[in-house]
Amino acid sequence: MSDFLNDKDLNTLNHSCAHVLAQAVKHLYPQAKFWVGPVVEEGFYYDIDLGDQTISDDDLPKIEKEMKKICKDGKRIVRHEVSKEEALEEFKDDEYKLDLINGLEDGTITTYSQGDFTDLCRGPHVETVKLCKNFKLIKHSGAYWKGDKNNKVLQRIYGVCFPTKEELEAHLQLLEEAKERDHRRLGKELGIFMFADIVGKGLPMWLPNGFTVRRLLSDYIMNKELELGYEHVMTPSLGNVKLYKKSGHWAHYKDDMFPAMELDDEAYVLRPMNCPHHMVMYKSTLHSYRDLPVRIAEIANDFRFEASGALT
Ligand SMILES: [Zn+2]
Incomplete structure (x- = not known):
C-alpha cells in the first residue's frame, strides 16, 4: 500500500x-x-x-x-x-x-x-x-x-x-x-463469527468454523509457550477493584475499563489485563533467585471499554 x-x-x-x-x-x-x-x-x-x-x-x-x-x-x-x-x-x-x-x-x-x-x-x-x-x-x-x-x-x-x-x-x-x-464480510460468509443486537453490540460469537480457527491458534500459541518454558494457568475474568488500585490500572486506566459492580461490601470489575492476577499468584509463594525467571502464561479474555466504532 x-x-x-x-x-x-x-x-x-x-x-x-x-x-x-x-x-x-x-x-x-x-x-x-x-x-x-x-x-x-x-x-x-x-x-x-x-x-x-x-x-x-x-x-x-x-x-x-x-x-x-x-x-x-x-x-x-x-x-x-x-x-x-x-x-x-x-x-x-x-x-x-x-x-x-x-x-x-x-x-x-x-x-x-x-x-x-x-x-x-x-x-x-x-x-x-x-x-x-x-x-x-x-x-x-x-x-x-x-x-x-x-x-x-x-x-x-x-x-x-x-x-x-x-x-x-x-x-x-x-x-x-x-x-x-473485509473481515466483517468474510466472518459471515465463512461461518467464522456473528453478532446479534440482542446479545450486544461488539460482542462476537464464534461459530464452529471460527472456533476451529481459534482452537488451532491457541494450541499453536500454547505449544510455543511450553517450548519456551512457560506454565499455563487460569484466572477469573473479574477482579476486586482493590487489585486494580494496587496495580495502578484504576488510577491510570479507569476510563477504559467497564464500571465496577458493587456486591455486598466489595466492588468488582471486569479485568482490563490479566497480569495483576498473575502477580498475586507469583507472590503467593516464596521464590529463590534461582527459580527466576518464572514464566506464567494464560489465554484469557480481557475487557476494555472502547468507544463505539473503535472495534472496526
Ligand atoms: Zn496546509
Whole structure:
C-alpha cells in the first residue's frame, strides 16, 4: 500500500489536496468552517463544520466535481507570513482558526492562498493546485471536534491523491480488493463469527468454523509457550477493584475499563489485563533467585471499554 505518512512528496501532495477539498467545500457550502486537514495512513482528511448540514454519500461526487474545476483552473499556492496579531485579525470570525492560532507559539505564522481561498497552515504544499488533480474522495464520517465526545460533531471527508492517474487507479483497485477481504464480510460468509443486537453490540460469537480457527491458534500459541518454558494457568475474568488500585490500572486506566459492580461490601470489575492476577499468584509463594525467571502464561479474555466504532 502507498505510504502517505512517510513518503514526503506523497504526503505534501495529499495535504495540498486537503486544501483543494476545503476550497471546494467553501464554494458549495459558504457557511463552512474548517478545523484541521492532516495526512493519515489512508490518505488525507479534513474536519469541517457545516453548521446544521451533514455530508451524505451523494455529496461526495458534487464536491469532487468542484475540486476538478479548481485543479483545472490551476491557481498557484502562495505562502504568506503574518504575525500572530495579524493572523488573529484575519481569522477573527472563525472560532476554529482562532483556537489553532492561540495554541501556536509567538512568532511568524504562515497562511496559504490559492485563488479565492486562504487557509491557516504551516505547510509545506505543492506549487500549484494543478498537481492535485489525480484524487478521489473515499468516504465521510462524523468526528467530534478534538476527539472529545462532549464537543460538536464535525463532518470528516477522506480522500487520496497521487502524482499520476495510473497510481490513483492502482490504489483504488487495491481498496476494492481489500473490501472483498473485509473481515466483517468474510466472518459471515465463512461461518467464522456473528453478532446479534440482542446479545450486544461488539460482542462476537464464534461459530464452529471460527472456533476451529481459534482452537488451532491457541494450541499453536500454547505449544510455543511450553517450548519456551512457560506454565499455563487460569484466572477469573473479574477482579476486586482493590487489585486494580494496587496495580495502578484504576488510577491510570479507569476510563477504559467497564464500571465496577458493587456486591455486598466489595466492588468488582471486569479485568482490563490479566497480569495483576498473575502477580498475586507469583507472590503467593516464596521464590529463590534461582527459580527466576518464572514464566506464567494464560489465554484469557480481557475487557476494555472502547468507544463505539473503535472495534472496526
Ligand atoms: Zn496546509
